[in-house]
Amino acid sequence: MLSDEQLLRYSRQIMLPDVDINGQETWLNSTVLIVGLGGLGSPVAMYLAAAGVGELVLLDDDDVELSNLQRQVIHNTKRIGQPKVDSARNTIAALNPDIRVKTIYERLDESALQRLIATVDLVVDCTDNFSTRFAINRACFQHKKPLVSGAAIRMEGQVAVYDPLTLGSPCYQCLYKEGSDEALTCSESGVLSPLVGIIGSIQAMEALKVLASVGESLAGRLMLLDAKSMEWRTLKLRKDPHCTVCSHAAMAVHEHKQGDD
Incomplete structure (x- = not known):
């Protein structure tokens, strides 16, 4: 049951027929791992908090640096040297004090990541290295959790949703194979500040849509942005029938192992 204050805070969303009270309550009862x-x-983090996602789990092992502030708008100059998760929690608390925030200031190994992802409703991958992305993808498909993936570098960005609950939806490994080039990071190649805001905002939108079953998600599609010419392309993604993560054979093996545990 929404309080009077919540009805006012979220009124512009609640008046949307696709959202209504039920959608807002779904968000308030959801837990999202970022x-x-x-x-x-x-x-x-800021848009999901503002929209009223009830619990955010923030995972990052880095500290705030001066070079981050050109694009990482949840942090500020006074927080240089602080853990990013603590800085983000402070910003969220000021934005929407009703949101529960759990912070994890470490780099988790795959088994710990598996245990964590099993406890949430949806995962948003905002990392910049392939090994972590592959590990997140494996955990999401093994635990049947929707994954919203984004990437941005230089003046190019992309967004996709990989949803084990959507029939025929591919996974991240259907698109990229392990062993891909990990040198493509912002620190190595640069990035224009608003680009990450565009891509991150779309990730937040997709997360809200998936959680409350609003509209049609990007499951099975990859959105590509060339910000230099401001052109968007959308590609249809095919499920790899031989994928070691999401194929029927791979999922059956995992379910069999879970049954033995």
């Missing part, structure tokens, strides 16, 4: 509190994680 992996990475940098350029993408900043708008994701």
